[in-house]
Amino acid sequence: MSLDARPLAIAIMGPTASGKTAFALDVAARVGGEIVSVDSALVYRGLDIGAAKPTPAEQARVPHHLLDVRDPWQAYSAAEFADDARRALDDIAARGRLPILAGGTGLYFQALLEGLAAMPAADAGVRADITAQAQACGWPALHAELAKVDPAAAARIHTTDPQRIQRALEVYRLTGRPISDLQNAARGARLPFRVLKLVLAPADRAVLHARIARRFDLMLDAGFLDEVHRLRALPGMQAVAAPLDLPAVRAVGYRQAWEFLDGQGTAADFRERAIAATRQLAKRQLTWLRGERDVRWFDPATDRARLDEALALFLPAS
Template structure:
């Protein structure tokens, strides 16, 4: 059996992934590598529940807060950065421990990513103008005229994915589905990694999500979002759509009460957690689902089955 190459920890938001990754990194001499699409943004430490500065000081943490909110950070960008970090971590003789809730990141790490070429800015601007002029329904209809298959897979309300499909079609002359068959090799060998999806009790998880949002408000989430809003960025950017941000921006603009903004942030996060369960069940069905309280012992037991773990604490 080859040496253990990495540990991958996924799960719904607020399931305890970061604490587990930290504990494993301290035990195995590892480096925690972010796999959450919102925790990459430096503007959003509190509202995205990034590890605290004290936690980040206990073991090395990489790919947290390294992207500006003005950047439309894609899966391709993530793989580019992860490739660099993996090389650094391996050169240092440490164990990579990926931690996050973004399923597409984990799927790309272990299965590769389709070779869709970059979309020129003028094409992106054209599609954005179409969205503003036609609205989500009209943009979906425009996609359906040229790519009925992709349009049938997407709902009009999913405007970012509809826009992405139309951008690729206009930029390359090929539907997005045609590119999915052309995939680069994955960064990680699935035979050499340990995976875990933390699956807490739903009711307990939802209660934890609600309590965490209140705690984030007490810790400065509103001030963080106020500073983000002052930058007047495109509202369709990923950072501007992070859970909690739209509601708090609406409160700051006077269109929502504080209580309603908090309730919206809590509800949006609960709905996201539900979607995470569904996505991983269908997209990565071979990942073991573990109770959070049992995950550390389970992963350490499975790691011990490898002939060597690539690093130990100094």
């Protein structure tokens, strides 16, 4: 039997606030790795505090890739991420370094590791019809419509995510098939790396919830609302007619902060809504991870010895 000659990579996955960043930094520093961010918020410039972006000191300690690649008023698709990430992985491996994928955006991982199914091109007429319908009855009603024709997609897409609701309905209206069926169909070429998939997730959900609340309070202390003030003041943001529809602003915490700065609710209401939204994100991430193949689960608080053993077995002896 021939040996698997593919280059190695490590994927550190898990729900938000589970300790992925700290662990990825530690592993990269120990084994000569470079981190490729797999996070749909960290691609945006200016989303630093509220997105828990690695600090300048952390980025100086270990090289990072795919941070700050778009302005917050710009779009960035999963297909674009996969192309950029593959180039980064090839470059890292070519220099004899170990690529470490770290993040919690399931669609990005899926696009990179498995490829994306072919989808119909956007149709301006269909999109205009969906937008008009949303203006008449609201995006939650369209989400309910999506749940009838594609329950699997509706379960993954939040009611406050108009871009993905619109795309899922657009695909269904163009093809007559649920977008989830197309996504589960034959995909493009798989990533030509041998990947160790590690999931960091506290076994006790209450521990994760406490970590989420504590981290958000630290973000507030670090000036998160000032950061959102600065984002709102950018000319590029002020030129957008509906900033709350932007993927960057829909990131958990940012949407709630934007609405609070628009005068919605009290500071206490804002904090509770942001923490609740982050918990909902973590729940969706865990649901996706449970459906992933070839992943190994670890509690970051109690399984460090098992994590180190998994790494030692995967990596060649030095």
